[in-house]
Amino acid sequence: MSFQQGLSGLNAASRNLDVIGNNVANTNTVGFKQSQAQFADVYANSLSGGTQPGLGVKVAAVAQQFSQGGITASNNSLDIAISGNGFYRLSDQGTISYSRNGQFHPDKDGYIVNSSGLRLTGYTADAAGQINAGAPSDIQISTADLPPRATTLVNTLVNLDSRETALSSTAFDPADANTYHSFTPMPIHDSLGNSSTVSTYFVKTAANSWDVFAASDGTLLNGGAPLGALNFLSSGALDPLSSAIFNVTKPVTTGANPVVFDMDFTGTTQFGSSFGVNALTEDGYASGRLTGFDVGADGMIRGSYSSGKILNLGQVVLANFANPQGLQIQGNNTWTESSASGAPLVGAPNTGGLGSLQSGAVEDSNVELTSELVNMITAQRVYQANAQTIKTQDQLLQTLVNLR
Numbered sequence: 001m002s003f004q005q006g007l008s009g010l011n012a013a014s015r016n017l018d019v020i021g022n023n024v025a026n027t028n029t030v031g032f033k034q035s036q037a038q039f040a041d042v043y044a045n046s047l048s049g050g051t052q053p054g055l056g057v058k059v060a061a062v063a064q065q066f067s068q069g070g071i072t073a074s075n076n077s078l079d080i081a082i083s084g085n086g087f088y089r090l091s092d093q094g095t096i097s098y099s100r101n102g103q104f105h106p107d108k109d110g111y112i113v114n115s116s117g118l119r120l121t122g123y124t125a126d127a128a129g130q131i132n133a134g135a136p137s138d139i140q141i142s143t144a145d146l147p148p149r150a151t152t153l154v155n156t157l158v159n160l161d162s163r164e165t166a167l168s169s170t171a172f173d174p175a176d177a178n179t180y181h182s183f184t185p186m187p188i189h190d191s192l193g194n195s196s197t198v199s200t201y202f203v204k205t206a207a208n209s210w211d212v213f214a215a216s217d218g219t220l221l222n223g224g225a226p227l228g229a230l231n232f233l234s235s236g237a238l239d240p241l242s243s244a245i246f247n248v249t250k251p252v253t254t255g256a257n258p259v260v261f262d263m264d265f266t267g268t269t270q271f272g273s274s275f276g277v278n279a280l281t282e283d284g285y286a287s288g289r290l291t292g293f294d295v296g297a298d299g300m301i302r303g304s305y306s307s308g309k310i311l312n313l314g315q316v317v318l319a320n321f322a323n324p325q326g327l328q329i330q331g332n333n334t335w336t337e338s339s340a341s342g343a344p345l346v347g348a349p350n351t352g353g354l355g356s357l358q359s360g361a362v363e364d365s366n367v368e369l370t371s372e373l374v375n376m377i378t379a380q381r382v383y384q385a386n387a388q389t390i391k392t393q394d395q396l397l398q399t400l401v402n403l404r
Contacts, residue, residue, distance in 0.1 A: 003393050008056025009386030012039055015059045016379045023367045024376070031101030031333050032365035033064045034372075066324045069100075069366040071358060077294045078104040078112060081363040084355020086318030089346065090118035090334065091138055098319055098344070101333040102362055110141045116332050122299065122316040123348070129312035131300075136346060139301070139314045143290050146305045148193025151261045151284030154186055158277050160202055160210055160270045162236065169203045169211040169226060174218070179203070181210075182275040189284035190256035193307075198250060200263065208232040208239075208270065214263070216250055227263065232270040244268065259284075285309045295359040299349040318354045319344035 016037040026032040040060035071081045080102035082088070087098035097118065104120055107113045112120040119138040123131050127147070164181045172179045183201040190196070198221070201213040211226040221227075227246035231239040238244050244265040251258050261282075288307030295301050299316035321327065326340025337344055350356045 003390055005054065005056040006386050006390035006393065008042060008058060009389070010383060012037075012057045012059055013379050013383035013386060015062075017376065017383070019062055020372055020376045020379060023372050024369065027365055027367045027369050027372075029101075029333065029365050030103055030362045031069070031099060032367065033066050033069075033100065034365070034367045035062050035064050037062055063325055064327075064329070065366065067366050068363075070364040071361050072364055073361050075360070076103075076105070077292070077360050078106070079360060079362050080104065080295050080316070081358045081361040082318065082349075082355045083358060083363075086320050086349070086354040087335070089121045089136060089317055089319045089344070090114065091121050092118050096121075096344075097330060097334040097336050098327065099334045100363055102357075106141055110143060112139045112141065116334075118334070120316060122301075122314050125312045125314050131312060131315050133315075133348075136317045139316070141290075141293065141301070141303070141313055146285075146288045146290070146307065146309060146311065148189060148191065148287045149284050150191040150257065151188040151259055151282045153283045154188065154198075154261055154263045155279060155281045156184070156186070156200060156263060156265050156277075157267045157279035158182075158184065158202075158265075158269075159273060159275060160204070160230070160232075160268065161275050162208075162232075162270045162272045164204045166204050166206050169205050169213075172201065172203055172211075172213055174199065174201060174213070174215045174220065180213070184277050184280065186280055186282065188250070188259055188261065188282055189286055190252045190254060190259050192254055192256040193286035194252070194254045194256060195286060196250070196252070196259075198248070202230075202275075205229070208234070210270070212246060212263075212265070214248055221248055221250060230265055230268060230270075236269050236271045238266070238268060295357055297350060297356040297358065299357050315348060316357065317346055318349050319346045320352075320354055321345070 019035050019037045023034045037059055038061045039057050042055040042058050044055055082100060087100060090097050090099055104112050104114055121136040122139045123133050124137060125131050180201045180203045183199050185197050185199045187195050188198055196216060198214055198216045203211045205211050210230045212228055214221040214227055231242040233239050246263045248263055249258055249260050286307040288305030288309055291304050291306050293301055293303040301313045303311050303313045321344060322342035323340060326338050327335035328338045330336055347354055
């Protein structure tokens with residue numbers, strides 16, 4: 001006769017109620033993952049086979065359930081929700097932890113931190129917005145003015161009308177529309193960020209051949225000579241044997257360096273349809289101040305500047321584990337790796353099985369409150385039933401004591 005089974009049942013039921021109570025308490029905790037008490041029976045070692053009664057029950061583990069929580073929109077662009085697998089990688093002076101809580105904000109030094117001051121890590125970007133996909137480091141957003149960039153490349157994609165009648169390019173005059181067939185203006189920037197316009201003129205000189213001129217502020221560039229000739233095949237595509245990239249130098253009077261850039265006409269066509277500009281881009285831009293930034297589904301942090309330029313400022317990384325159940329709980333919505341979890345697998349969102357990110361949103365707790373309340377009732381009944389077994393054992397013992 002033993003009270004062991006009933007006592008173990010009371011302890012296990014009490015522990016289960018603790019787990020359920022913790023789940024209920026964190027129903028509104030962003031990124032929280034509910035836990036579940038897992039039980040195992042207890043037997044004494046015996047050589048007599050399976051005739052021994054069990055010694056009760058024990059809590060074998062308290063396992064967290066890493067199912068997806070709901071996504072709720074917020075008004076903070078640095079609130080970031082993970083949809084799918086992965087954890088944010090956080091740094092505390094080099095000590096790494098992991099979290100699903102994506103409530104972040106910039107600190108006084110421009111680092112992106114959570115409410116505990118842990119810094120979000122990711123890939124850095126250079127001055128041109130190119131991502132350095134090396135070892136992740138603390139993400140810092142610079143609020144300094146974006147320095148200007150002089151134009152070095154202009155991409156021009158147009159269609160030239162093959163039905164035009166050839167003209168003599170020696171008579172070209174940008175002020176006389178009868179000496180050219182079509183033109184298109186393009187803004188460029190010097191080394192100080194000043195903007196000016198370069199107009200490109202097209203003169204058909206023979207079947208499938210067009211001379212290209214450039215002028216700015218009424219002055220012909222390249223000494224008035226053509227920048228080059230665009231030659232086409234009978235299909236209307238550019239002749240691959242002739243160059244479609246012309247170098248241009250534009251003098252400036254603003255104290256900046258002369259603007260030296262390439263005009264790339266790759267992809268330009270000559271079809272029997274009206275002249276049209278299909279694409280016109282340059283790689284230069286004026287200086288600007290950071291007006292805001294957001295985070296894309298791929299983790300890319302894109303800054304918007306007053307000059308209209310959008311530049312990559314960094315990229316958030318995610319980490320995943322072979323066994324998330326093996327992570328060590330640290331509190332404050334964080335975990336650390338352990339030998340049971342395995343080493344972190346770090347990468348950009350939307351790659352290698354990692355989830356995607358949603359800016360301006362948070363991942364809710366995955367606690368189902370209704371289910372937890374039902375579990376609480378069940379655990380309470382189990383506790384009462386185990387208490388009843390102890391009461392019954394006590395009554396039997398009292399009967400023996402009262403024997404005379």
